Amino acid sequence: MGKLLFTFVALGLLATTVVIATDADPINDFCVADLTSPIKINGLVCKNPATVTGADFAFTGIENAGDTNNSLGIAITPGLPGVSYPGLNTLGLGIARVDIAIGAVVPPHTHPRASELLYVVDGELYTGFVDTNNKVYDTVIRTGDVFIFPRGLVHFQLNIGKKPSVTIVILNSQNPGVQLIPSALFGAQPPIEEAVLAKAFGISPSEVEIIKKGFGA
Template structure:
């Protein structure tokens, strides 16, 4: 009988222990390597756990014919510390999300409309590529380069989820041609000629 009483005492005591159910991001505080500081619980509202920013199609009238709208912790504070986030990708016919990586998360994508080619490249340079149709899902392991291209004749809609509230993003072409990295170093490390490097820097806004 005593051990039963002790068991129930342990349950009751544990239930009253200090439990932090969530850490809603305090967007007014500095962000550190571990994420945002927690908002004072008394200031948390239901709106911190609701985000309506993915309901409208993005503007694809740009040179990549694509739009990415993210729901990361900086926009959706209730995600902070939960290890997940989402994004909406709109692709016009012929549109592409350039080769990029997410250093802080793996990614799962779901094709909701249209048809896209999706692919990632492993660290041994093996390419995993597939044409995806509506309802298909593909996963990209954390940190690996990947891309999507709309190969159909109609707009494509992709829903994306990440295993982090702040997955990070590095677009390869932006890192090379939208930065101040000297052109001569880009030419030596990519084997592109000077004219092509200058063209891409002019297109993407790089210098050097």
């Protein structure tokens, strides 16, 4: 997995130089998150710099495959960067590994606070995004390829290869947010009225009910 770790670092450096951060600019050299603090702010509280070490800026778990044995067939490692990577706090970056099982799809979704750079470490994906004119920009990407998703636009990935895929994603926010379109509409709590969804998608209320049950709504 040496290649994976090298790619991870290289893409991180690339993102810091070519992507304009959407988060507030830092006012200190760094602000390693203090995960024990009960204080809630727009971000995470800083550790005392006197207690910060080099280990606060390192993470060695990115080479480990995530567990894709779930309903979606995808796994995101490590998760929310500000918590899993305390050293990223206030730096305007989010980083994760995404494993996608054979035939699995990352559902159409958006990141309201970030653009995304996706690098294919291994595998073959059909991917793309939809702009505000409803035009689809899609293609097939393979090992070594990079794809960009503009901020806030609906995008997706489908593993069309013969093996699980591994990707590294970098976003220009430590908390980019994610809204899965299917579950946002059909799994919302409290539920959206059937009449709204039926008219929006041109289906019957009974069909809406069937879809909702798939999302536990």
